[in-house]
Amino acid sequence: MVEEDRITLAPTAIYGRSDEEQSGPRTWRRKTEEPPGKCLVYSLTIFVIIFALCLILSSIFLRISKPEIETRSISTRDLRFGGNSTNPYFNATLVSDISIRNSNFGAFEFEDSSLRVVYADHGVVGETKIEGRRVEAHKTVRITDVVVEIGSFRLLNTKDLDSDLRLGFLELRSVAEVRGTIKVLGRRRWKVSVMSCTMRLNLTGRFIQNLLCE
Numbered sequence: 001m002v003e004e005d006r007i008t009l010a011p012t013a014i015y016g017r018s019d020e021e022q023s024g025p026r027t028w029r030r031k032t033e034e035p036p037g038k039c040l041v042y043s044l045t046i047f048v049i050i051f052a053l054c055l056i057l058s059s060i061f062l063r064i065s066k067p068e069i070e071t072r073s074i075s076t077r078d079l080r081f082g083g084n085s086t087n088p089y090f091n092a093t094l095v096s097d098i099s100i101r102n103s104n105f106g107a108f109e110f111e112d113s114s115l116r117v118v119y120a121d122h123g124v125v126g127e128t129k130i131e132g133r134r135v136e137a138h139k140t141v142r143i144t145d146v147v148v149e150i151g152s153f154r155l156l157n158t159k160d161l162d163s164d165l166r167l168g169f170l171e172l173r174s175v176a177e178v179r180g181t182i183k184v185l186g187r188r189r190w191k192v193s194v195m196s197c198t199m200r201l202n203l204t205g206r207f208i209q210n211l212l213c214e
Contacts, residue, residue, distance in 0.1 A: 064182050067108050067135065068101040069195040070213040071174060072142070079206050081165055088162040089152045090170065092201070094126070094208075096146040100178065100193070102135040108191070109134045110180025117150050118173045120164075122157060126150030130176060170201040 074096050081090035094117065102108040110132050117126040128148040135141045150172075152158055164170055176195040181188050197213040 064104055064106075064184060064187075064189050064191065066191050067103070067110075067178070067180075067182075067193045069176060069178055069193045070099055071195065071197045071211065072097045072099050074174075074199060074208040074211060076201065076206055076208060079201075079203070081203055083162070083165075085162045088158055088165050090161070090165065090203075091149075091151040091153075094148050094150060094174075096148070096174070098130070098143045098146055098176070098195075099140055100135050100143070101140040102182075103138060104182050104184060105137050106182045106184035107134055107136050108180050108182050110178045110193075113176060113178045115146060115148060115174060115176045117148055118175060119150075119152075119155065120160070120171045122160065123155050125152065125154050125172075130178070132180070165203065168203045170203065171198070172201055173198050 074094055077093045077095065079090075079092040081088075083089045096115070098115075100108075100110075112132045113130040115128050115130055116124050119125045126148045128146060130143060130146060133141065133143075152161060155161070174195070174197045178193045178195075179190065181190055195213060197211060199208050199211045202209050
């Protein structure tokens with residue numbers, strides 16, 4: 001009897017399609033959102049920073065200070081003095097070198113001004129004009145050869161002049177007031193700068209000493 005061949009067929013494997021992904025199961029996570037309170041805090045922080053920067057910039061650029069004016073040097077010429085106790089006199093020519101410094105972010109334009117020379121506390125002995133001009137931002141302008149003629153003939157009282165002439169010294173003071181405008185970012189403001197310099201006129205040496213400006 002012929003034995004029948006028994007063929008055991010293994011179960012056929014089932015393959016998926018080649019275009020199907022063989023990856024495992026996907027896990028979906030919900031995107032977290034920032035709480036509304038944090039967004040408000042961030043916005044307020046940015047606003048405060050911008051506001052502080054604006055304050056700092058405005059304090060730097062919009063701050064307007066007075067220009068500085070001072071006498072750098074003074075020389076003398078044509079000095080004459082003498083007389084007696086009843087009729088003392090002096091005459092001289094003072095030549096000044098003046099500087100005006102503008103530390104603002106806008107130009108300074110000033111009008112014609114005057115420079116006066118005062119003898120002690122007895123009164124004005126000379127006066128001259130400082131012509132107006134323009135000083136650019138953060139610049140210093142030097143005004144040279146400012147000539148003023150001084151003389152005792154302007155004084156109403158010369159009772160102490162004779163003793164000062166015999167000592168050989170005259171205490172003088174030069175005073176100037178400069179008025180002008182400064183324009184910064186469309187803002188125009190008036191500023192007044194005042195110069196007051198004390199000095200001593202050495203009659204024997206014919207020069208100015210102890211020049212000090214406030």
